[in-house]
Amino acid sequence: MQENKNMMDKYPSFQDQLDIAEIKEDVVVLKDGSLRAVLAVSSVNFDLKSDQEQEGLIFAYQRFLNAFDFPFQIVISSKKFDVDPYLGMLKKKGRSETNELLRRQINDYVGFVENLVGMANIMTKLFYIVIPFYVMENKKKGILSKISSTINPQKNIYQKREDFETYKNQLFQRVDQVMETLAGTGIRMIPLDTEELVELYYNSYNPSEFEYVKIRELNKMELEKK
Secondary structure, three states: OHHHHHHHHHOOOHHHHOOEEEEEOOEEEEOOOOEEEEEEEOOOOHHHOOHHHHHHHHHHHHHHHOOOOOOOEEEEEEEEOOOHHHHHHHHHHHHHOOOHHHHHHHHHHHHHHHHHHHHOOOEEEEEEEEEEEOOOOOOOOOHHHHHHHHHOHHHHHHHHHHHHHHHHHHHHHHHHHHHHHHHHHOOOEEEOOHHHHHHHHHHHHOHHHOOOOOOOOHHHHOOOEO
């Protein structure tokens, strides 16, 4: 038991290696004090556009890349497409189908899909834009500031909460700016809320247990590209 404890003390936990301090109020708070918001973004089938539409998309994307004075990340998440729920629905429908011809066609289609998935890995992709906000903190606090924080800790806590709201508002001003700039491309976007952010980051660090983030209005956005 003592040996196990010494091993735990020697090697930091996986959580200690993460840059994330907490996720709250639709914001990812990193250990350095900076904030992150994440946009789930739909895709566009560029090849199906006309030459004029393609030129418009290229120009709009170029304007998007040059529009901001802050960095951001474009993240693509790929995973093997899980067809089990879809096949389960078809099998259930086949069992309840009274028309013999339709039931046979459904079963044949289920078999075709199962064979197709067995021969090749069908991948699906989700797209995200990660928008940061870096807090410029003065680490060298004055003596009076430290004394004030010690004497009145409740005021210090309130100040931190007030600062978070200020920084959060500035972060989501950037989010609105990104969404407004991309609106002309036909791409649809949804900021992830707290629950969706937790699922997204958990799935990222646990790929073997990966399931899709339950994004609001996902079926309307058609975010997945297969």
